[in-house]
Amino acid sequence: MKFKNQSNNYISLCIGLAAISFTYQSIARETSYSPVSLTKPFTEVMKEDKKNKSALMKKHQKLLNKRYNLSENVDKNATMSGGKPIPVGPTAKLKGGTSWDKLSRMSPAEIKKKNLFPYLPLPHVSPAGGGLVVPQEQLDSHPELVRFDMDFDLPDAYLPEFPAPLYLISRPDLGDVSGGQELTINNYYNKLNGILTPFQLDGMRLLVTPVAQQQFNVTDDRKAKIAQDAVSCFTCHVNGHSSGVFHLNPDNRPQETRFRIDTPSLRGVNIQHFLGSKRALRSLEDFSEVEAKTAYFDGDPVIAFKKGARRFSREEIAAMAAMQNMIAFPPAPKLSIMGTLIKSKATESELRGEQLFTAHCASCHSAPYYTDNSAHDLQVERFYKGRAEGLIKTFPLRGIKDSPPYLHDGRLLTLEDTVEFFNLILEINLDQKQKTDMVAFMRTL
Ligand code: HEC
Ligand code: HEC
Numbered sequence: 001m002k003f004k005n006q007s008n009n010y011i012s013l014c015i016g017l018a019a020i021s022f023t024y025q026s027i028a029r030e031t032s033y034s035p036v037s038l039t040k041p042f043t044e045v046m047k048e049d050k051k052n053k054s055a056l057m058k059k060h061q062k063l064l065n066k067r068y069n070l071s072e073n074v075d076k077n078a079t080m081s082g083g084k085p086i087p088v089g090p091t092a093k094l095k096g097g098t099s100w101d102k103l104s105r106m107s108p109a110e111i112k113k114k115n116l117f118p119y120l121p122l123p124h125v126s127p128a129g130g131g132l133v134v135p136q137e138q139l140d141s142h143p144e145l146v147r148f149d150m151d152f153d154l155p156d157a158y159l160p161e162f163p164a165p166l167y168l169i170s171r172p173d174l175g176d177v178s179g180g181q182e183l184t185i186n187n188y189y190n191k192l193n194g195i196l197t198p199f200q201l202d203g204m205r206l207l208v209t210p211v212a213q214q215q216f217n218v219t220d221d222r223k224a225k226i227a228q229d230a231v232s233c234f235t236c237h238v239n240g241h242s243s244g245v246f247h248l249n250p251d252n253r254p255q256e257t258r259f260r261i262d263t264p265s266l267r268g269v270n271i272q273h274f275l276g277s278k279r280a281l282r283s284l285e286d287f288s289e290v291e292a293k294t295a296y297f298d299g300d301p302v303i304a305f306k307k308g309a310r311r312f313s314r315e316e317i318a319a320m321a322a323m324q325n326m327i328a329f330p331p332a333p334k335l336s337i338m339g340t341l342i343k344s345k346a347t348e349s350e351l352r353g354e355q356l357f358t359a360h361c362a363s364c365h366s367a368p369y370y371t372d373n374s375a376h377d378l379q380v381e382r383f384y385k386g387r388a389e390g391l392i393k394t395f396p397l398r399g400i401k402d403s404p405p406y407l408h409d410g411r412l413l414t415l416e417d418t419v420e421f422f423n424l425i426l427e428i429n430l431d432q433k434q435k436t437d438m439v440a441f442m443r444t445l
Pocket of ligand 1: 207231232235236237247250261262264269272275276277279284288393
């Protein structure tokens, strides 16, 4: 009898709790803010995160394998600027016996209805957790950037070279000034003293100085075992380019609705009038200030204060901008001063590709830098059921062979995938030969 009573009490307690939780959920709103206080000790959080990590990675890898053929196929005869072979695609898997040709003859509405679009937004490994995730090759020399809650997801073949070469607008005669090394606080001075101006050198020092960041800091509220303020601008924009570090976009909340965002290159930022995929900050000074103050802490100034954000002075910001303005696009020996192909240096295929590109792509990606310095809404949601992605900056395509994966979230792993993507988006029905030519042309940029 006693047992029965207890069980009745238990049932009513459960009903009561469910009712409270239901009422709470129906009145609770999504929040824009990150939690300020941790309720569990660091060691316990780490233990739990570590335990959940393999299931998280397995689930994500399953999604990647479902969407992509990750065979790491590369063209050994075609390389990025520093010599890494260029990956070859398309990597996207097509569903249900469709072919690229069949797909490109369908209307966006039909593709959406049949759920056949091969280029859905690429999610962050953990959209709820978020934060920056560093590729394995970079982690080999940076144990302080290893996260205990998640790993990087894409195979190395689809990433920029690590470390990428650094070319300077002020010294094109020198070629790559990095000496094949990742520039850090430990070596930048030796490498660049005598090449940069004192003001640029100071800017470089600041760009490679590690500071506190959301997941990598000294507080208990971090995701690295090592307690260290570990993130510099060049952690993500390695040597002024990118190593493929990804994050969540800074423009919207709640956390779960944020898109994955791939780190863009800083090569050629001096010619860009529009910085950030959506935010359109107009100066490098403003961007540097905003990046350090908010982006480092998931856009939450309260957390930034808690974890020890570095406040750069206006003079420091100016020096950082001055240095970023010196980062050049890689050499493109087949391009004229107007950024078009020099006929005597180009192949037939590249020249045909240029013509096609001029016809279909150049209204947004115009020479010489292959950007219109603006933003467009490609209305990708015409092709799938999901949240609209909105206006995105037209990224410049100069040096594009060096920057896989492509698009703001890195969902296109190869240049072939970018051509298949735009073939659908623009509904232009290119045939296989035209697609090959278009890729050949983009490799020359
Ligand atoms: C966590 C990796 C990460 C770190 C660290 C980082 N960035 Fe970025 N950076 C990004 C991402 C991701 C974007 C794209 C943001 C967007 O689209 O809104 C970006 C965009 C930029 C842009 C605009 C580029 C463009 O083409 O629109 C500039 C300039 C920039 N960062 C400079 C800096 C500076 C200066 C620092 C150091 C204060 C810094 N970044 C630190 C990842 C990083
Ligand atoms: C209506 C303007 C527009 C046209 C036309 C256009 N693009 Fe783009 N392109 C964009 C925008 C905007 C983005 C960024 C989209 C994103 O990140 O979600 C982009 C991104 C890209 C990228 C990836 C850049 C990067 O750094 O990741 C490539 C490659 C590209 N376009 C190639 C092409 C090709 C090839 C064509 C023609 C077949 C083309 N584009 C036509 C606007 C355009």
